[in-house]
Amino acid sequence: MLQVGQPAPDFTLKTTTGDTFRLSALRGRHVVLYFYPKDDTPGCTAQACSFRDQYEDFKDLGAEVVGISSDSEKSHQKFTAKHNLPFELLADEKGEVRKLYEVPRALLGLLPGRVTYVIDxxxxxxxxxNSLSGAVDHVSKTKEVxxxxPA
Structure with missing residues (x-):
């Protein structure tokens, strides 16, 4: 995995609206970049809804929340609408950004991992x-960081 103190690799992916998202466009703001296994599964829904419920706190701390999974734009659109998510979900269907960020697979390599990065x-x-089972812990721990x- 990448290490604390390293520059976060830049990347470009499509958003739920089909727009192009580039990480470097958020320079000057903190970024909470979280990789999760799959839309609309229990742990991923709890995590996304926890980020949603505390989204204003993250904004007040000068941070933007961005979620990434290998689900399609269409899947992200449904997930975002169903749970009223106020932040971007990005479609990494080929797993290229997951590889770039060295996110390990979980449960004997059967599931995509759940890893959250705080980028200044x-x-x-x-x-x-990095914790597959502590979905909501990702939110509280990143908020503490x-x-x-400095905001």
Missing amino acids: KNGIIQYIF LEGL
């Missing part, structure tokens, strides 16, 4: 949390 305003990784960074 300068594009440097400040925190990495952001509280320690």
Whole structure:
């Protein structure tokens, strides 16, 4: 996996609206970049809804939340609408960004992993949390890290 202190690799993916998202466009803001296994599964829904419920707190800390999975844009559109998610979900259907960020597979390689990165305003990784089962813990732990960074 990537390490704290390394520059976050830049990438470009499609959003739920078909627009192009580029990580470097968020330079100057903190970014919570979270990789998750699959839309509309229990753990992933709990995680996304927890980010949704605390989204204003993240904004107040100067951070943008961005979720990535290998689901399609169409799947992300349904998931976003169903749970009223206020942040971007990006479609990494070929797993290229997951590989770029060295996100490991979980459960004997059967599932895509769940890893959250906190990236500071300068594009440097400040925190990495890797836990498949602690979906909601990703939210609380990243919020704690952001509280320690200058807004």
